[in-house]
Amino acid sequence: MCKERSDFGDDFPEHIAIIMDGNGRWAKSQGWKRVRGHQEGVNSVRAITTECARLGVKSLTLYAFSVENWKRPKAEVSFLMKLLRSFLVDERPTLMENNIRLIGIGRLEDLPDESLAELRETELMTAGHDGMKLRLALSYGSRSELADAARALAEDVVAGKLAPKDIHDETLRDYLYDPTTADPDLVIRTAGEMRLSNFLLWQASYSELYVAPMGWPEFREPELHAALESYGGRTRKYGGLVSDLPPEQPSPSQGR
Numbered sequence: 276m277c278k279e280r281s282d283f284g285d286d287f288p289e290h291i292a293i294i295m296d297g298n299g300r301w302a303k304s305q306g307w308k309r310v311r312g313h314q315e316g317v318n319s320v321r322a323i324t325t326e327c328a329r330l331g332v333k334s335l336t337l338y339a340f341s342v343e344n345w346k347r348p349k350a351e352v353s354f355l356m357k358l359l360r361s362f363l364v365d366e367r368p369t370l371m372e373n374n375i376r377l378i379g380i381g382r383l384e385d386l387p388d389e390s391l392a393e394l395r396e397t398e399l400m401t402a403g404h405d406g407m408k409l410r411l412a413l414s415y416g417s418r419s420e421l422a423d424a425a426r427a428l429a430e431d432v433v434a435g436k437l438a439p440k441d442i443h444d445e446t447l448r449d450y451l452y453d454p455t456t457a458d459p460d461l462v463i464r465t466a467g468e469m470r471l472s473n474f475l476l477w478q479a480s481y482s483e484l485y486v487a488p489m490g491w492p493e494f495r496e497p498e499l500h501a502a503l504e505s506y507g508g509r510t511r512k513y514g515g516l517v518s519d520l521p522p523e524q525p526s527p528s529q530g531r
């Protein structure tokens with residue numbers, strides 16, 4: 276059934292981040308090779324991206340390749356890099372039609388030249404779009420991001436651009452890969468695993484977590500809707516008490 280944003284109530288996540296897990300297990304369960312799971316995973320990426328854009332999600336971050344994934348067998352890494360390249364080319368019409376801006380975050384310089392070139396081209400083609408921002412985390416790891424941020428911050432201190440006394444909780448944000456995107460409200464992980472696996476550790480400090488049991492190739496619109504329904508029923512306290520939260524504004528139907 277087609278759902279609208281209003282079906283999920285007032286609490287709707289502006290930024291959703293997803294750990295797309297279980298491609299290999301899903302393929303094996305069908306009697307196929309692991310890489311077939313990655314191939315099918317692309318169909319979930321397309322379905323979830325277009326549904327998030329349609330519902331008015333502002334940012335969607337997908338964990339597509341971690342810094343640790345380079346340790347996988349060479350054939351699988353090479354398959355994933357080719358898949359990334361074809362995804363970046365094939366999905367351009369979808370990104371254009373849906374006003375989606377795509378960017379990469381991570382140690383992008385580690386990507387093979389051809390994949391990086393297609394990423395840069397897609398970023399350029401979609402740079403003017405003001406709809407949803409789709410962030411692909413590629414060669415991404417939170418510890419690497421924080422190390423890269425700490426190095427850049429230290430360089431600014433050495434250059435006299437920043438005084439140590441001016442470093443506060445929020446200062447580090449300016450040195451992250453994409454400081455202008457708000458923190459994720461909701462982090463979804465598929466395949467039933469209950470961990471963050473080095474994903475957005477700084478940004479997800481107050482994110483709501485949702486774990487879906489199925490592998491990523493089976494995570495489609497109805498499964499996304501279930502996650503949004505779960506999010507709608509949460510109370511976010513940011514470490515305070517429920518009584519500290521601002522009172523609810525009366526809805527128009529409640530009168531003045």
Ligand code: FPP
Pocket residue numbers: 295296297298299300301313314316317320338339340341344358359362411466491
């Ligand atoms: C985890 O499944 C998934 C990955 C390491 C890669 C994610 C890639 C895709 C969803 C497809 C390609 C996406 C783009 C954007 C081109 P796993 O292999 O760890 O599964 P397992 O835990 O069952 O082994």
